């Protein structure tokens with residue numbers, strides 16, 4: 001069975017896998033993201049070499065999912081603030097080094113399409129990966145809306161609090177400034193809390209008022225953003241992914257209640273966490289790789 005090399009490039013880690021056409025991960029390799037644009041690219045090359053060595057057969061393609069603004073037709077990362085990439089022709093550069101066909105796409109959009117492939121839902125579908133940053137895949141009629149410049153789906157930078165807290169993007173009051181994993185941890189520490197990770201903050205919910213306060217702010221920011229998406233798209237489902245979605249009911253329950261309270265005359269769409277879980281980004285990247293060489297994968301969950 002043909003396999004692809006798939007890498008989900010994130011602000012804190014590169015998550016790689018050798019994936020077959022059924023969506024099975026034959027080998028998994030992760031490494032932390034080194035800071036700085038060229039260091040990240042070097043890191044990515046090393047990871048691809050490691051994955052190729054672990055593959056059971058010669059991979060047919062490489063699929064890369066990255067955050068930021070991505071021109072998928074040319075495989076160019078126009079701007080990725082968390083990675084320090086600007087106008088990087090990533091596809092052609094990786095095709096040179098790997099000798100394989102490469103597809104570069106937006107991480108959230110790719111993961112959203114992979115998620116919808118196994119969800120069986122029809123109609124509009126919203127996938128919101130919440131990790132170091134936040135984006136959204138708006139899947140309408142089976143394809144993810146990419147926008148005229150590849151910048152669609154920047155849900156994390158929808159402003160929900162005018163004159164709110166500064167966001168690394170330069171705006172104020174973005175969803176991401178409150179609800180991203182990095183923001184939850186930063187805001188918890190700014191209030192005197194000591195925690196090594198966002199997961200630790202979540203573990204203290206119900207026992208630590210500072211954790212509760214910061215989490216409530218995150219939920220509120222997300223709910224305000226999702227209210228807008230609900231009004232615009234009337235989605236069949238809203239699916240939350242990324243590391244923060246690992247909070248499960250501690251995220252879903254208050255979020256559903258908040259969203260409901262913001263909707264006076266309609267029900268909120270069903271909310272759930274991603275079926276692929278932490279794998280959604282890698283499976284999305286694999287989907288890009290298979291599509292690059294005209295293979296329609298039959299992912300099974």
Ligand SMILES: [Zn+2]
Nearest residue numbers: 157167169174
């Ligand atoms: Zn922002």
